[in-house]
Amino acid sequence: MNQPCHQHAIPRRLVQQPLSELTDRLRARSRKVTGQREAILDVLRRHANPLTNREIHAALRGSGCDLATIYRTMHTLLGMGVVRRCDFGDGVARFELATGDAHHHHLVCRACGMVVEVDDCFPAALEEAIARRHGFVGIAHRLEFFGVCPRCQDPEPGPPKAP
Amino acid sequence: MNQPCHQHAIPRRLVQQPLSELTDRLRARSRKVTGQREAILDVLRRHANPLTNREIHAALRGSGCDLATIYRTMHTLLGMGVVRRCDFGDGVARFELATGDAHHHHLVCRACGMVVEVDDCFPAALEEAIARRHGFVGIAHRLEFFGVCPRCQDPEPGPPKAP
DNA sequence: GGGTTGCTTGCAAATCAATTGCAGTTGGGG
């Protein structure tokens, strides 16, 4: 899995969330708006797919933000609900901005790692039935799809693709 | 999350899979059936819930099987499709025997870590529609449910429960 | 049954993601 950066078209849902709105959420909780945090949020805002802390760190080359700071910041943002964490099963955490509206899932290409957002979700009624059946409360789910994207299906084009 | 061992009632689907059948699958691929591997498979067979390599290692105290060997063995078994890997989002891989029949998902208690098997699955028709819509092939999904189990809901009994 | 061969294993060292202690900085309310 590679090719982590697909910032081609910044998705509408991200563009419409100004940086100032995000930083205000920090200030509102007596959290400081530092240059590093603005930079991190900005990187997340510019990318359509979930990023690993390492990828964020790489995207910040130059503004030299320590990797530990990124880990700590993601923790803070996660606790504030500003970002959401996704697991693609490769043992590395990825983060994306949590946009107040509906949660979504991801369709990941097993070959190149490209990520597509999927709005379909596990049927709520069925989920409730499962919770009731086992007596669980506060139920939630984690769901991700995997497959091979159109690009990686035909072995023609040269550049893309990965082992 | 703790309380990893729930081997109370061995689920039927596991009991019905004799160790010999498992070892034969190894032999069939010019893989050797060693004491360590038999022991590992046997531990998996006796437990109803997915186990971490560390848990398997602990269950093998005495038969002294190296942790590295367990990691390597799980890799091998995974590649052969004998075991299946599950991620509960805590950064530790868990394994369970892959029983030829229908795959299932898990409902995990956020408090005590208890795991319940769930047979419901994401609607196949919907999954196919998602794949088609994005031009993906060979689609599959990863789905886990989280909630609080009945035991951890009422703060009465003493022993169970965890931070 | 003994010998050969290649898959396995134990042990230790190496990776890798993620976390933490500490001392020096800094945002921003007062």
Add this chain to the structure above:
DNA sequence: CCCCAACTGCAATTGATTTGCAAGCAACCC
């Protein structure tokens, strides 16, 4: 402008997982 809790960089630590290497041992051949 001052002060201090919130931050940050850096280095060291933890935990999971992987790997190099030499010794061990199943499976196969005769």
